[in-house]
Amino acid sequence: MDNIGEILIDEETLIKRVKELGAEITEDYRGKNLILIGILKGAVIFMSDLSKEIKLPLAMDFMAVSSYGASTHSSGVVRILKDLDAEIEGKDVLIVEDIVDTGLTLHYLQSNLLSRKPNSLKICCCLDKPSRRKVPVDIDYVGFEIPDEYVVGYGLDYNERYRNLPYISILNPDIYKK
Ligand code: 5GP
Secondary structure, eight states: OTTEEEEEEOHHHHHHHHHHHHHHHHHHTTTSOEEEEEEETTTHHHHHHHHHTOOSOOEEEEEEEOOOTTSSSOOSOOOEEEOOSSOOTTOEEEEEEEEESSSHHHHHHHHHHHTTOOSEEEEEEEEEOGGGOSSOOOOSEEEEEOOSOOEEBTTBOBTTBSTTOSSEEEEOGGGTOO
């Protein structure tokens, strides 16, 4: 764990905030046809915790889009690697994302999913790094705003590692700023 620096958000704080978000979403989606769309792989842990706090019938689906790969800088190119299993026409779609950074991924996903004619489309992210935004994105539910640091844990990886940490930590910059 030498590559892991300061803990930015501890487990207890994460759990508390996820409960609050779940309660808010429960109120907002009562009587609606809710489908959670998780963006693989980073959103998996957040989405599974969040879904348990939404006290409503719901469906889940997943999409995978191209990400940073082994680099910590966005290429700006978004590609669908795995599409949804089911149609979303007429559904109340809530995109569940791990972190919004430049906004390029969500900007693309929003217009792609809107073209499939959902009844509504909203975004819920665990973390938001507003200082890095390149394109504007309206986020409806934000767990935490964080500074411009590369973070890992709670689903977020560096080279596929650290996703299983139960907290959010800052990656030691020495490992990629060489
Ligand atoms: P965006 O398109 O908003 O620039 O990037 C979104 C994606 O980049 C996230 O879903 C995530 O996979 C990756 N990403 C952005 N910032 C971080 C970070 O600090 N840590 C990790 N592990 N991934 C990040």
